[in-house]
Amino acid sequence: MEFEPVIGLEVHAQLKTKTKIFCGCSAEFGAPPNSHVCPVCLGMPGVLPVLNRAVVECALRMALATGCTIARTSRFARKNYFYPDLPKGYQISQYELPIAAHGHVDLDSADGPRRIRIRRIHMEEDAGKLSHDPHRPVSRVDLNRAGVPLIEIVSEPDIGSPAEAGDYLRQLRAIVRYLEVCDGNLEEGSFRCDANVSVRPKGAAALGTRTELKNLNSFRFVEKAIEFEIERQKEVLLEGGRILQETRLWDQALGRTVPMRGKEEAHDYRYFPDPDLLPLSIEAEWIERVRGGLPELPAARKARFVEQHGLPAYDAGILTADRELADYFEECVQRVADPKTVSNWVMGPLLGLLNAGGLSAKRAPIPAAGLAGLLALVGSGAVSAKSAKAVFEEMAASGRSAEAIVAEKGLAQISDDAAIEALVREILERNPREVEAYRGGKTKLMGFFVGEAMKATRGRVNPKAVNTILSKLLNQ
Ligand code: ADP
Numbered sequence: 001m002e003f004e005p006v007i008g009l010e011v012h013a014q015l016k017t018k019t020k021i022f023c024g025c026s027a028e029f030g031a032p033p034n035s036h037v038c039p040v041c042l043g044m045p046g047v048l049p050v051l052n053r054a055v056v057e058c059a060l061r062m063a064l065a066t067g068c069t070i071a072r073t074s075r076f077a078r079k080n081y082f083y084p085d086l087p088k089g090y091q092i093s094q095y096e097l098p099i100a101a102h103g104h105v106d107l108d109s110a111d112g113p114r115r116i117r118i119r120r121i122h123m124e125e126d127a128g129k130l131s132h133d134p135h136r137p138v139s140r141v142d143l144n145r146a147g148v149p150l151i152e153i154v155s156e157p158d159i160g161s162p163a164e165a166g167d168y169l170r171q172l173r174a175i176v177r178y179l180e181v182c183d184g185n186l187e188e189g190s191f192r193c194d195a196n197v198s199v200r201p202k203g204a205a206a207l208g209t210r211t212e213l214k215n216l217n218s219f220r221f222v223e224k225a226i227e228f229e230i231e232r233q234k235e236v237l238l239e240g241g242r243i244l245q246e247t248r249l250w251d252q253a254l255g256r257t258v259p260m261r262g263k264e265e266a267h268d269y270r271y272f273p274d275p276d277l278l279p280l281s282i283e284a285e286w287i288e289r290v291r292g293g294l295p296e297l298p299a300a301r302k303a304r305f306v307e308q309h310g311l312p313a314y315d316a317g318i319l320t321a322d323r324e325l326a327d328y329f330e331e332c333v334q335r336v337a338d339p340k341t342v343s344n345w346v347m348g349p350l351l352g353l354l355n356a357g358g359l360s361a362k363r364a365p366i367p368a369a370g371l372a373g374l375l376a377l378v379g380s381g382a383v384s385a386k387s388a389k390a391v392f393e394e395m396a397a398s399g400r401s402a403e404a405i406v407a408e409k410g411l412a413q414i415s416d417d418a419a420i421e422a423l424v425r426e427i428l429e430r431n432p433r434e435v436e437a438y439r440g441g442k443t444k445l446m447g448f449f450v451g452e453a454m455k456a457t458r459g460r461v462n463p464k465a466v467n468t469i470l471s472k473l474l475n476q
């Protein structure tokens with residue numbers, strides 16, 4: 001029997017607002033434990049939450065960017081459960097009436113375009129962070145994160161493979177980063193993903209029983225965990241077993257998913273509308289204002305890079321995956337006529353430099369104008385392609401301009417015909433035997449003479465020009 005996997009992702013994106021969702025505490029990451037807290041986010045009795053308008057603005061941006069319908073009225077609910085990182089004993093979330101629904105994310109897959117539908121986007125508060133002492137029966141809680149705003153983006157079960165789950169997640173991350181609503185960091189947990197996975201007989205209409213996978217804090221883990229889980233479920237079914245609906249944890253050390261707890265049902269949470277918060281109504285003007293302020297999104301930018309700059313789709317995909325990198329490329333291309341050359345330099349040496357230093361394009365050791373300066377020198381023939389890489393490295397290390405480095409190090413390409421001719425004559429004079437052999441028919445020696453010229457100038461002479469002058473002198 002052949003099986004096909006069915007995958008749906010739930011993604012939590014931590015919003016980059018200054019303050020928390022229902023109080024004025026700072027939402028910034030990294031402060032000393034329990035220093036960003038107040039009676040509201042500590043869940044003291046008698047206090048009242050007040051919705052942060054900036055959170056709604058972020059949710060609206062994301063919802064509109066993914067083609068969702070905005071609910072004119074939405075509501076906050078209490079999701080009740082007891083856990084020590086949740087001081088109130090319930091999480092404020094949205095349940096029956098989320099702020100947005102029915103959107104989609106489009107992917108460019110190897111087999112053509114794919115649309116993954118978004119079921120809903122809702123706002124909620126984050127919980128605190130527990131840390132467990134490995135040696136003693138002691139746990140500590142830091143409530144700085146309690147009340148930090150999140151949006152949860154829930155996909156339909158439209159994803160058909162682990163690789164597609166990765167593509168969807170990368171696309172979603174690119175969108176939140178373009179919108180500047182979330183920094184999209186999986187490792188630090190500001191962008192978190194739970195994967196729901198089931199399998200069914202190929203072509204069947206009904207969905208199989210799913211498991212929910214947690215602890216997926218890198219793109220690689222997401223794909224590996226889903227991969228493992230698909231195979232595990234197939235095996236269980238082929239042996240005549242049943243899949244238990246449960247929550248499983250990805251164990252990176254074991255390379256497998258392990259059971260964590262039985263999957264809760266909604267009724268376990270005893271959801272009910274939060275009586276402390278009014279229903280949220282959003283005026284049409286607000287929606288239109290947010291829509292008007294959306295930036296060009298990654299998919300549109302990618303299409304434009306192909307169209308306007310004539311780049312291969314592959315290049316356009318890499319360059320636009322990150323908004324700052326795309327900005328860098330465009331700034332460079334304004335000054336250098338040849339987009340493919342710029343793309344090669346940005347995707348190759350520049351990205352290498354950024355990755356090595358863990359830097360964003362905005363902090364590149366060589367600014368876009370600097371790279372453009374180097375490429376202009378290469379384009380005009382003032383610097384050889386061979387020296388350019390060395391100049392690039394020197395620019396990165398010293399922060400100086402290409403012009404200054406080329407002038408100081410004498411790296412300027414020798415392109416003056418008279419100078420090249422003098423050089424070639426000297427080489428011919430030094431190698432009379434080879435000249436005679438060449439003239440006697442050993443024309444392969446051309447390569448030897450060009451090599452000598454390159455050696456004598458440390459690669460600074462234009463090989464084409466050397467070739468022309470050599471032919472002229474040798475065939476006289
Ligand atoms: P919850 O996990 O909170 O109970 P839902 O039932 O709405 O919420 O489902 C959450 C996610 O699980 C969604 O992304 C949905 O697409 C996905 N999903 C639901 N059923 C299946 C299934 N049988 N196989 C794979 N994914 C599923």
Ligand code: MG
Pocket residue numbers: 010194212
């Ligand atoms: Mg779930």
Ligand code: ZN
Pocket residue numbers: 020023024025036037038039040041042147
């Ligand atoms: Zn607070």
